[in-house]
Amino acid sequence: MTTTDALWRLSAAELAARIRRREVSAREAVRDTLARLEAVNPAINAVVDLRPEETLAEADRVDAMLARGEDPGPLAGVPVTIKVNADQKGFATTNGLRIQKDLIAREDNPVVANLRKAGAVILGRTNTPAFSLRWFTDNSLHGHTRNPRDPSITPGGSSGGAGAAVASGIGAIGHGTDIGGSIRYPAYACGVHGLRPTLGRVPAWNPSGADRHIGGQLMAVSGPLARTIADIRLAFAAMAARDIRDPWWVGVPLEGPPVPKRAALCVRPDGLAVVPEVEAALRDAARRLEAAGWTVEEAETPPLREPAKIQLMLWLAESRRGMNAAIHREADPAATFYHAQMEAICPYPDANDLLDGLQKRAGFVRQWMQFFERYPVAITPVSAELPFPDGLDVSSPEGFRRCWEAQLTQVGLPLMGLPGLAVATGLVGRVPVGVQLLAGRYREDLLLAAGEAIEAAGVPPAPVDPA
16 A cells, blocks of 8 residues: 555544654545545435535645644644534534524634644534434434444434444544433444543534523533544544633543552443343453453442433423424424424423432432442443434334433433443444443543553454445
8 A cells, every 4th residue: 555545544643643744645635535525425424514625725734834844733634524513614503404504603613623723624514413312313404324334223313424424434533512422322333432521621612502501511512433542532632622612611631640440340220221232242341351451340330310311301491491493493303203202201390300400410420420439430331222223213102212211321421421432342243332431520531541452352344335
């Protein structure tokens, strides 16, 4: 292979190193990735908005900095994608909605600005379900995103476009957002890795809209999806740079104090019934950690079911104050059905319910942080099932409830603002499987260390050609 062959296959870390050494140019890397996008995106519809000439101009700026002897940053020339629910100057922040197709951002979201500062080149914008609301990815504006490994299964959601793009070689890093699994689940479904950072780690804010209500402020985060843990580490550090426009941002060091290499194996958190393939993946991951020098003990997690109920109550409290009208105006069939099912399982709260839920949150955070004093890392399912058949959640009320139950660890975790890392471990036929690692607040470093140990024993091959 020559230095310019198949640059789209390279990890972000390797590609940035080659560009910084000027073995290849950023323009060559971006042009190669754009060609990959053109070849495979029609089959999967992962990237739904792009401007190749602007992207190449960004690459040229990186090359010009290198030519002047300047440092463009740790992601020098690396092509990345941005989810369509994040402000990117000059582009519509559609969030998968026809009613927002003309909502043009006047400035970058802090996470987008931080990626640019690190030298990344923005390749295009990735799809999400309407309102970024489902673990599946289709909407009436941008259409349906397919899983590149198997089109019969979901690519995940809401960052399904990001997961599908990364898995198929459209950029080494994808930006995602997560309030109920929207980074972790697409990573799982597409056979890549995805990090949900601690609340406040990665600054994020959309100047194009109003501030989120309290539920979103307490639970929603931005983070990276990538094919290697090393790239997750690199992207996370870039995304987490200071930006005081987000009042939740905190400048905590990325590396915490040493702790024992001890992990809890939590096969059935809070009574979750997992399928045999998921249990096998969990036990395999535990063996991989033990082989890497970790002590692993089987244990029960602190509560997740009640946090999940409070999470849903806060989520719907936001929509019931105004988003319901937008759902009606958008008239996206899947979003309308999905939202109705959510409301059916969550009674309308009063002010006391909301205050009680926020009060209980403190106790749940305390229980989880005490748990991590004994077990610095927990190994849990990403989902109770293998990736769902595409569209299962809107096939019937029973299909919705099956999905909701299986995603307990996705929905329960955000209430506490805790970090989680989805690590791909293998395939069941063509269908990916993996595990979720959890740790205490601001201990992403522990997740990444454990993730690297698990990754070293084997992950699904990627990038892949769409099936």
